[in-house]
Every structure is written in C-alpha cells, then in structure tokens.
Amino acid sequence: MPVELPERVRLRPARVPAGGILEGPRLLSRLHENAHSRPYEMFHVRPLGRVIGAEIEGVDLGRPLTPALRDELNRALLEWKVLFFRDQDIDSAQQRAFARNWGPLETNPFLPAGDSAEVVRFARGAGVPGFENIWHTDVTWRPAPALGSVLRLVEVPPLGGDTLWADMAAAYDNLPADVRERIDGRRAVHDFVPGFARFAGHDLLARLQDRFPPVEHPVVRVHPETGRRTLFVNQAFTTHITGLDRDESDRLLRLLFAQAHVPEYQVRFTWRPGSVAFWDNRATQHYAVNDYHPHVRVAERVAIAGDRPF
Known part of the structure; x- marks a missing residue:
C-alpha cells in the first residue's frame, strides 16, 4: 500500500521590518565594470580585503615621488580606496609633502592643529575621549569636500585603536533596485x-x-x-534629504547609513609604529574604534582639497 504522507505543517506568518541590511550573496566589485586591473611595476600590492584596502610594499614616503610613482600610487588608490604603508619613519613635513602630490592641503577650524595649520592632531587618552567612532566621510559640510587624507600615528596604544574603512561604491551597488531608484538624482543637506x-x-x-x-x-x-556611483551620505553630517518630509527622510537615511556597517564592504587596519594610511574620501567612509582608553593614541592627519560632488 502507498504510504500516506503527513499533511505539510503550515508555518506561522513571519515578517521582519522593511529596509535595513539583508542577508545573502553580495555583488563585490572592486572596479568600475569597464575598468581592468593591471600589474603594478613600482611596488608590491598586498590586498587586505575583497573590495577595499591594500598594503603597499616598497615605497619610502620620506622620499620625493617621481611622476611615474605618483601616477601608479594614484591608480592603486582608485582601485583599493585606502592604501596602507608600514615602517615609515617620516615627520609631519614629509607627511605634508607626500599629500601635496595630490593637491593643496586643507585646514580645519574645528580641530586642534599640529606643527602646521594644515595638520590636524588627534591626541586621545585618559580624560580625553575619542569622538570619531561613528561612520563618516570627512568634511562633507564643505561645498567641495576633501579628495583624501593621509593619517599617521605618532603614538600607538598597546592594544585597540584600529580604524575601519567602508567602500561606498560597493554599498551603492548592493542596494535594492527600488531604493536606488528612490535616491538617484536626489540631494541631501550636510551640516x-x-x-x-x-x-x-x-x-x-x-x-x-x-x-x-x-x-x-x-x-x-x-x-x-573612476566614474563609479557612490553612496554619499553619512551619519555625522547628513541631516536630511531635500524634498522629502522629515519622517520619510529619516527612514531612508537610516537605511542608507546602515550600509557602511556591512563587513563585506569593509577593511580593518591595526596600527603599528611607523604606519601610514592614505584614503580616497570620495569613495569611502571610516570609523575610528574607541577602545584603547586609558592608553594614549596620538594621530596626525592632513587632508587634500577636493572638488564639488556631482
């Protein structure tokens, strides 16, 4: 006799809140769909992440860059979005000289300066907590936000104090199609x-x-x-989306802010004495982990003037 199968058990209704971060496969493209990676001839690239972050080996940041080396480093920056250099014995003047290969440097009226007005000095420790532990893109409150930044640690804590970067082109690529349709062509206010x-x-x-x-x-x-479309709102400075009422803008911004939290879009860097990071501020957000107190962490940053986003 044929075996009688039990009736299929009916599952109770299930619903999760709309929006947010969804599980499943992600599109992880490091380059624009029309771009092709080429070998590097003047240094070695050691990737730290699938789409973002690479250590550059064989470059001395204390020496002037030749035009050819500058161009190849720029190609690496566009491909990897943040470049890391180890064992660099450089001072503030050499740091500024390296950054100027990409343009004039900014000053920041809100943050303490180092030995030059172009140097921002972050001195954190007991009694001086860090405030950079929020995903953000630097100075988007300017009409022309920074092109990029060069950061070196003057004093490294014995543990903690890592920095993370997120690839905001990958974040845009993986938004649902209906969300991309809602935000393409829209503008947001930064303050x-x-x-x-x-x-x-x-x-x-x-x-x-x-x-x-x-x-x-x-x-x-x-x-x-690069021509890539990049999500360009951040939790530190973006206040609302133009043309939407406050509730709708807040809901949509919360969804967009959350995309920087996806680990597949991130790289995490552990600092050592002599480490330097150079990132593309047009393509990334970053987050300074505030887990090293009461130890001291001292960093100096120079930012390169950028252009008006379009």
Whole structure:
C-alpha cells in the first residue's frame, strides 16, 4: 500500500521590518565594470580585503615621488580606496609633502592643529575621549569636500585603536533596485553642527555657523576619476534629504547609513609604529574604534582639497 504522507505543517506568518541590511550573496566589485586591473611595476600590492584596502610594499614616503610613482600610487588608490604603508619613519613635513602630490592641503577650524595649520592632531587618552567612532566621510559640510587624507600615528596604544574603512561604491551597488531608484538624482543637506556639537564648544559653533552654512550634495555622487556611483551620505553630517518630509527622510537615511556597517564592504587596519594610511574620501567612509582608553593614541592627519560632488 502507498504510504500516506503527513499533511505539510503550515508555518506561522513571519515578517521582519522593511529596509535595513539583508542577508545573502553580495555583488563585490572592486572596479568600475569597464575598468581592468593591471600589474603594478613600482611596488608590491598586498590586498587586505575583497573590495577595499591594500598594503603597499616598497615605497619610502620620506622620499620625493617621481611622476611615474605618483601616477601608479594614484591608480592603486582608485582601485583599493585606502592604501596602507608600514615602517615609515617620516615627520609631519614629509607627511605634508607626500599629500601635496595630490593637491593643496586643507585646514580645519574645528580641530586642534599640529606643527602646521594644515595638520590636524588627534591626541586621545585618559580624560580625553575619542569622538570619531561613528561612520563618516570627512568634511562633507564643505561645498567641495576633501579628495583624501593621509593619517599617521605618532603614538600607538598597546592594544585597540584600529580604524575601519567602508567602500561606498560597493554599498551603492548592493542596494535594492527600488531604493536606488528612490535616491538617484536626489540631494541631501550636510551640516557641521551635528558632527561637532558632540565635542566642540557652543561659542565655536556659533562663531563659525555663518561661515559654513549647510550645503547640498548628491545622495549618490559620481566619482570624478573612476566614474563609479557612490553612496554619499553619512551619519555625522547628513541631516536630511531635500524634498522629502522629515519622517520619510529619516527612514531612508537610516537605511542608507546602515550600509557602511556591512563587513563585506569593509577593511580593518591595526596600527603599528611607523604606519601610514592614505584614503580616497570620495569613495569611502571610516570609523575610528574607541577602545584603547586609558592608553594614549596620538594621530596626525592632513587632508587634500577636493572638488564639488556631482
């Protein structure tokens, strides 16, 4: 006799909140679909992640760059978005000289300066907590945010103090099609006040808010060198999406902010004495892990002036 199978058990209804981060395969493209990777001839590249982050071996940042070396490093920067250099015995002047190969340097009126107005000095330790532990893109409150930044650690804590970067082109590529349709062509407002109000004094913010009024940038910018579409909103400085009511804008921004948290889009770097990082601010967000107190962590950053996003 044929065996009678039990009736299929009916599952109870299941629903998760719409939006957010979904599980499953992701499209992990390091390059624009029309670009092709080529071998590097002047240094060795050691990838640290699938789409973002590579150590560069065989370059001395204390020596002037030849035009050919500068161009090959720029190609690596566009491909890997953040470059790491180990065992670099350089000072602040050499750091600035290296960064100037990509353009003039910015100053930042909100942050302490090092031995030059172009150097931002982050000195953190007991009694001086870090405030950079939020995913962000630097100075998007400017009409022309920075092209990139060069960071070196002057004092490395015995443990902790890593920095993470996220590839925001990969983040855009993996958004659902309906979300991409909602944000393509839209603009968002960026303002320094939300980011700096966490630690800057009221008088400084009030004095500078007329000098730096809120600005609008595309929610999705096109990288000026690679042509890739890149998600360009961040939790530190983006306040709302133009043309949407507050509730709808907040819901959509929460969804977009969450994309930087996906590990497949990230690289994490553990600092050692002599380490230097150089990242493309047009293509990434970053996060400084605040887990080293009461130990001291001292870093110096120079930022390269950028262009107006489109």
